Amino acid sequence: MDSFIKKLSVKTLNSTLIFIIVFVFLTVSSACYYSLRRIDTDEFWEIHSYQVSENINILLLNMEDMETGQRGYIITGHQNFLEPYDAGYNNITNTFSILQKLTIDNPVQQNNLITLKVLIDEKVTELKDSMSLRTNIGFDAAKDHILIGNGKKKMDSIRVLIAKMQTEESRLLKIRTEDLTKINKITELIIIIGSIIGFLFYLLVNYIINNFVIGKIVKKSLFDKEQQANKELQSINLAKDEFVSIASHQLRTPLTALKGYTGMLLDGDVGSINEKQREYLSEIKNANDRMIKLITSLLNVSRVDLGVFTVDPELINFEEISQSVLKELESSIKDKKLHIKTNFEKNIPLLSADPKIVRMVFQNLLSNAVKYTPPEGSISLNIKKEYPDLVISVKDTGYGIPEAVKLKIFTKLFRSDNARIKDPNGTGLGLYIIKATIEQTGGKIWFDSKENKGSTFYVSIPLDGMKKKEGFKRLE
Numbered sequence: 001m002d003s004f005i006k007k008l009s010v011k012t013l014n015s016t017l018i019f020i021i022v023f024v025f026l027t028v029s030s031a032c033y034y035s036l037r038r039i040d041t042d043e044f045w046e047i048h049s050y051q052v053s054e055n056i057n058i059l060l061l062n063m064e065d066m067e068t069g070q071r072g073y074i075i076t077g078h079q080n081f082l083e084p085y086d087a088g089y090n091n092i093t094n095t096f097s098i099l100q101k102l103t104i105d106n107p108v109q110q111n112n113l114i115t116l117k118v119l120i121d122e123k124v125t126e127l128k129d130s131m132s133l134r135t136n137i138g139f140d141a142a143k144d145h146i147l148i149g150n151g152k153k154k155m156d157s158i159r160v161l162i163a164k165m166q167t168e169e170s171r172l173l174k175i176r177t178e179d180l181t182k183i184n185k186i187t188e189l190i191i192i193i194g195s196i197i198g199f200l201f202y203l204l205v206n207y208i209i210n211n212f213v214i215g216k217i218v219k220k221s222l223f224d225k226e227q228q229a230n231k232e233l234q235s236i237n238l239a240k241d242e243f244v245s246i247a248s249h250q251l252r253t254p255l256t257a258l259k260g261y262t263g264m265l266l267d268g269d270v271g272s273i274n275e276k277q278r279e280y281l282s283e284i285k286n287a288n289d290r291m292i293k294l295i296t297s298l299l300n301v302s303r304v305d306l307g308v309f310t311v312d313p314e315l316i317n318f319e320e321i322s323q324s325v326l327k328e329l330e331s332s333i334k335d336k337k338l339h340i341k342t343n344f345e346k347n348i349p350l351l352s353a354d355p356k357i358v359r360m361v362f363q364n365l366l367s368n369a370v371k372y373t374p375p376e377g378s379i380s381l382n383i384k385k386e387y388p389d390l391v392i393s394v395k396d397t398g399y400g401i402p403e404a405v406k407l408k409i410f411t412k413l414f415r416s417d418n419a420r421i422k423d424p425n426g427t428g429l430g431l432y433i434i435k436a437t438i439e440q441t442g443g444k445i446w447f448d449s450k451e452n453k454g455s456t457f458y459v460s461i462p463l464d465g466m467k468k469k470e471g472f473k474r475l476e
């Protein structure tokens with residue numbers, strides 16, 4: 001779920017959240033609205049049942065009033081005892097029509113009312129007959145008429161029918177009350193569930209906003225800042241590389257002049273010099289050479305970092321170049337009494353490679369082997385084909401590289417402590433330059449080493465030749 005949400009963009013997340021909020025809100029509010037409507041309807045029918053029941057009772061009371069009035073008149077013969085009769089008689093029609101309207105929806109009650117009307121009419125006729133006998137003939141005649149019992153029977157039938165109608169209405173009332181209770185409970189439940197869903201939803205939205213939306217916005221702004229910082233860093237680096245390149249050029253010119261003039265002085269071109277002067281001039285020359293070497297390395301680093309160096313392959317003989325580099329190192333090799341072995345596989349073809357770069361590789365690997373091997377140690381140089389590459393390896397019995405720093409060996413300016421102690425003059429730039437260069441021409445560089453036992457550095461170059469690269473400057 002989390003990973004799914006993470007994949008969504010802030011825009012999609014927003015639209016999804018809004019959709020879910022609207023959906024939940026509409027569902028809960030529709031359910032509430034429906035329930036409240038049902039409550040209204042059920043309440044209406046409940047009240048309706050009470051009204052029907054009440055009017056049925058009024059009807060019975062009307063009939064009883066009429067009977068009471070009739071009895072009073074028959075016993076007394078006085079008109080004023082007819083009052084309840086008249087009141088009942090006047091009300092009954094009105095009550096009856098109310099009941100008809102109220103029960104219009106219920107065929108059972110409508111049928112009951114039809115029967116009731118007949119019974120009431122018959123009862124009213126019977127009441128009128130007895131009262132007419134009292135008026136016209138006298139008490140006994142009316143009494144005999146009552147004693148026949150027809151009036152009582154009609155009244156009993158009316159009571160039974162009214163009881164039946166009340167039972168029907170009670171049954172409806174019970175159903176409606178139960179319905180109302182049920183709907184009330186459902187409404188309560190919907191409100192509770194709605195509130196819980198609302199609350200859970202609030203927590204969910206909160207969680208999503210805190211963990212994803214804000215996270216994404218923060219991440220995006222961090223990403224933007226990082227991009228900006230990277231751009232700034234790149235332009236600072238570029239400016240720095242350009243500065244190093246220009247500064248190195250400017251520095252190299254006076255140093256080259258210095259080299260030329262010290263050389264002339266040492267060679268006695270402007271007169272002979274004594275031993276002390278030769279010693280000092282030699283010191284100046286060595287220091288100047290080291291400085292030129294460092295500046296050349298810095299220039300190469302800036303060309304590598306700016307990516308402006310050229311690779312211009314031509315057919316070359318690797319053996320020859322390596323031999324010439326060994327010659328350059330002859331005096332140091334002699335000074336340290338090192339044993340040099342070379343092993344060149346037969347029939348190594350001429351290879352398409354940049355001579356400057358190949359020379360730089362041999363210079364770096366062989367001079368390192370010479371620098372970091374104690375006197376009387378051995379160095380062996382091997383060149384052989386290992387399809388699809390030509391592999392150069394330089395093995396020494398020197399100080400080796402400590403395990404802890406092996407991963408840093410190719411980084412810019414890195415020097416291991418043991419090397420620094422033995423030879424303070426290194427720059428930590430040689431391996432960085434040749435790794436970057438070799439890799440950009442399709443080759444590889446790696447090494448094996450054991451501290452105090454020795455190291456072997458390998459460089460592979462495709463037998464197909466180095467890749468050509470356009471640029472502004474060659475490496476030096």
Ligand code: ADP
Binds near residue numbers: 409
């Ligand atoms: P430099 O030799 O001028 O210090 P390099 O880039 O050529 O710079 O080498 C970087 C570091 O790698 C060296 O300072 C040294 O610590 C280690 N190194 C390179 N070649 C050897 C080797 N043959 N034996 C032991 N250490 C080596």
